[in-house]
Amino acid sequence: MAELCILFADIADSTALFEKHGDEAARTAISSVLDVLLQKAEVHEGELVKTIGDEIMCIFPKANHAMLAAVDMQNAVSGNFVLGNHPISIRVGFHYGKVIEEQGDVFGDAVNVAARMTGYAKRGQIITNSATFKDCHLPPVLDQRSLGKTKVKGKLLAVEIIEILWQQDVSQITRVTSALDIKAPIAQREMLLEISGQTHTMTEQSPTKSIGRGIDNDLQTQVLMASRLHAEIQFSGGNFKYTDMSTNGSWVKQGDADPIRIHRDAMVLQGEGLIAFGEPDFEDAGQLLRYQIKK
Known part of the structure; x- marks a missing residue:
């Protein structure tokens, strides 16, 4: 069993691309974006495990490699890919942990947690957790913020979710309401x-x-x-x-x-x-x- 960082990156709202622009144009645009994502992964020692429709799954030797790749991915895609009048954005999530490598694929709890990190991300976001982020070295021009704790399947304790603020001018970032920020005083049992x-x-x-x-x-x-x-x-x-x-x-x-x-x-x-x-x-x-x- 090896320890690796698993990263998922996918096209946000890809269904709208197919609905508005047709299968051929959408597939071409998505393929172009995925090619760029893979290139950025390889720069930081990432390896492609598989492509799943509009998503790539990569492995990295360390969490910091995955974080730097995620930042490069967002910078490479943001504002640079548009289909018609539809700007293309990505969501990225990653997690470091033990995996089972078998026939070119990886399995295990770390893969499931990485998928959930990506599930929490919205367009233009990079999401990980505090356990993974402690091994990352954030460049001084970037920042991070906690989105609070939440229960993750397979984990006994609540997990603190971390967003990597990849835009260099963080003062311009609009606060995006997270799924984890929702609070209501209704007591249900x-x-x-x-x-x-x-x-x-x-x-x-x-x-x-x-x-x-x-x-x-x-x-x-x-x-x-x-x-x-x-x-x-x-x-x-x-x-x-x-x-x-x-x-x-x-x-x-x-x-x-x-x-x-x-x-x-x-x-x-x-x-x-x-x-x-x-x-x-x-x-x-x-x-x-x-x-x-x-x-």
Whole structure:
């Protein structure tokens, strides 16, 4: 078992590129961006593990290599790639830890945590955690900030999320509300979840549930528009928060209200409702996540 830094970088809101500009133009643009990302990774001793649609997964010998590569990636893409009138942005997440290397791929807890770091990132962000960041040496022209602590699947204690502020003039950075910043004074204690005929319960003792097509998720869906790791529900501060990490987004219908689209962001769930993955299809009950919060 080796210790490596795993980095994921993907195109933010790539679905909109295909919808507005067609498959051929979108694929060409995405391919050009991914080529640049790989070039920046290689400069810092990174190796490509695989390309997954609009995303690359790379490994680095140390966390600092991955951090410097992430900064170079953002600087190389920001303001330099536009399709039509649609500027292309990326999201980057990385984490250092033990991995299993097998047949050119890597597996293990570190890979899962790195994927979750990327899931927390929004367009133009670089996200890691305090355990990984302590081994990084931030150039003096850059900065970082804590986005608070959150529960991560597989970790006993809450993990502190760190954003790398890669723009040199940090005074010009607009505050972006993070999924981790959401607070509400609603004290909820138990949530019932039902999907694909399976029922699950969330409490303070089981505070995190992952949702997606991947078999390692707590709640698995077979919806084709869903991502491998589509979303997480977390119990924190008396609230149940739904965080979308997907390519195509989620649609949340609370009570009798109209469905709300949430994409790479978070919201506090209230009462009871339904969640659709990838598209607002609420006709097929077997494809929906039903939730009910009990006090």
